[in-house]
Amino acid sequence: MIRLLIADDQALVRGALSALLGLEPDIEVVAEVGRGDEVVAAALASRPDVALLDIEMPGMDGLEAAAMLRERLPACRVLMVTTFGRPGYLRRAMQAGASGFVVKDTPAAQLADAVRRVSQGLRVVDPALAADSLAQGDSPLTERESDVLSTARTGGSIADIARMLHLSEGTVRNHLSSAIGKTGGRNRADAARIAEENGWL
Structure with missing residues (x-):
């Protein structure tokens, strides 16, 4: 079984993700949190294989939470999921140690597949976002x-x-x-x- 932590500040979205992914025979949702600053403590308590993190959350954003998770629980892989498919977010997510990046309108079957692939150590990135990110390049700001x-x-x-x-x-x-x-x-x-x-x- 793939042990999964879900972090999203919208209770409805978090519940829907948990319900959909919990239906998969090989995925078990072991923790749900609504704030970024709750991610690490929940992960240390539940020991997930994969953390599904939203980017925009109160307390701490998903990018910061991903970086802290990599430091405190390196065995847990991170899959970022966001409403905002911004190219700069993709680059920052990868720098923070995320293994994958998908947008929230990804079909449930594809999302479950992304969780499986990330748990196997593979990278999963929304193809349109990857193309946009390459076209845009790095942030021009210091x-x-x-x-x-x-x-x-x-x-x-x-x-x-x-x-x-x-x-x-x-x-x-x-x-x-x-x-x-x-x-x-x-x-x-x-x-x-x-x-x-x-x-x-």
């Missing part, structure tokens, strides 16, 4: 530009962002200016939106 742009989403002033990131106001302005130029945004809010839509933040 790590620091991503930090500044991500913090700027809260709408704080330059001084607020500088204080939060322990940077000078001039440095924050430089990083924001560079990020706006690289994303083609009209302003920092637009640049953050573009970067988020591409999965760079």
Whole structure:
């Protein structure tokens, strides 16, 4: 039997995934959580073979949870499942140690097959998303530009962002200016939106 942990903040989706995958003769759902920061504790308690993680969850996103899971329970393989098929997410998921990446509208039989393949140590990636990711390439933002742009989403002033990131106001302005130029945004809010839509933040 393949032991499966499901993490999704939407109870209806989590329940549907659990019901559908639980019908498979070789898959047993051993844990369900609704927050990213509950994933590692649940995995350590239930020892799943595969963790099916949503990307956008409260407490901690699925990408962070995947990286922590790889560190704390390396035998557990991760299959990311998301509503948002953003190319940047795919790249970040693979960097976090995920073995697979599928979108939520994947038919149940294909999803079950993805769980099986990931449990066998294979990589499973939505083909359209893989093509988009290759066409798009890496994020143009540096790590620091991503930090500044991500913090700027809260709408704080330059001084607020500088204080939060322990940077000078001039440095924050430089990083924001560079990020706006690289994303083609009209302003920092637009640049953050573009970067988020591409999965760079």
